[in-house]
Amino acid sequence: MDTTLTDEIKRLTSLGLHHRCVEGDLARVAGLTLEINRLKKEKKAVICAHVYQTPDIILGIGDLVGDSYKLADDCRKTAADIIVFCGVHFMAETAKILNPSKKVYVPSKNAGCSLSEAITGGDVRKLKAEHPGLPVVTYINTSAEVKAESDCIVTSANAEKILRKMYEKHDKVIFVPDRFMGLNLAKALGKTPGKDIFLWKGACIVHEHFNPGLIKVYKKKYPGLVALAHAECPSELIDAVDFMGGTGDMMRYVENTNASAYLLVTECGFGELAKLKFPEKNFIAMCRLCPYMKSITLGSVLALLKDPAPEEVTVPAAIADRAKRSIDKMFELAA
Ligand code: SF4
Structure with a gap:
């Protein structure tokens, strides 16, 4: 084995990646990360990695790592010529809208998203015609065309804060496309769906299927366990957990608390990353894989x-120009 590959294996081991590789596999992973990092430098590319990616991507080759909000914000500031987005297509579109002069790529043809596919620009236009004058607040998990029809974009990290600000100026809002997130936000804000918040029927195929009954089972089995769930989960599940938020909020919660165990109700990549970041903490697996996110590999x-x-x-x-206005509104209101 040459020295460079040995050094790369040592680097990946120091990041804890050997825990998820079977014997011999770490050398294969190291060969790939070595070559990717070499090409990345040569082409002046930056690699964005969403927290639902696998740890070999996040830790082995990722330059900018985070949730949708952090990645969108980081992309505004990068000096790289090329952005390789290890995340799903709508995220890469957002990066392109914010960086029109840069080349943006997604390393998979299958990196879609059930939420993004649940609504079109035409659907938003119809909603606006049904509820004239109401602002459209749109979750970032949507196409550029939908963002272009919207007044303000939100992510799970800032949706509640931005909606509160919108309600200071408006009695009613349209929120699309995630109906579960919409219902959770309506509850948090004391708003009534169908009266002062109008929702769409989209859902995330990962978060909509978690079983709320299991939270009670895990809590009984692991006394002191703290359950955290993503805001895309149905309300019955959110009612059963201790904390609801985006992945950035969930990671900060884990970092700043000292529970005997954590149940992370979200995509599996997040739990894998949390285990590597906090090896001294206990995590109970209750996760589901996102097939869109997992269509990206080192290969x-x-x-x-x-x-x-x-x-x-x-x-x-x-x-892009109209979509950028609604994304910029998010940065303004989230600041
Ligand atoms: S986890 Fe859900 S919201 Fe996120 S990319 Fe996958 S399908 Fe879309």
Whole structure:
């Protein structure tokens, strides 16, 4: 084995990645991360990695790591010529809207999102016609076309804060596309769906299927356990947990508390990362895989860096300009 590969294996081991590799597999992973990091430098590319990616991507090759809000914010500030987005397509579109002069790529043709696919720009136009004059507040998990029809974008990290600000100026709002997040936010804000908040029917295929009954079972089995759930989960589940938020909020909660165990109700990549970041803490698995997020692998990132052209993300200028206004509104209100 050459020295460079040995050093890379040592680096990945120091990051804790050997825990998730079977014997021999770490050398294969190290060969891939080594080559990706070399090509990344050569092409002046930056790799964004969402927290639902696998740890070999997040820790092995990721430069900018975080939830949707952090990645969108970080992308505004990068000096790199090329953005390789290890996340789903709507996130890469957001990066492109914020960086029109940069090349943005997603290393998978299958990195969609059930929420993003649940609504079109035409659907939003219909909602606006049904509820004239109401502002459209849109979860970031949507296409550029939907963002272009919206007044303000939110992420799970800032949705409650931004909606509170919107309600200072408006009696009613339209919130799309996640109906569960909409119901959870309505409850938190004391608003009535169908009266002062109008929702759409979208759902995340990962978070909509968690079983609320299991929270009680785990809490009984592990006394002192703290359950944290993503805001895309149904309300019956949110009622059973100790904390609801986005992944950034959940990670901060784990970091700043000292429970005997944590139950993380969200995509599995997040729990894997939490275990690596806080090896001294106990985590109970209750997670589901997102097939869209998991369609990206080290192999697909390497293939993209070798031949990026087929996976370039583009957004027509007229749509990008209008979408950017609603994204900028989010940065303004979330500040
Ligand atoms: S976890 Fe859900 S919201 Fe996130 S990308 Fe997958 S399907 Fe979309």
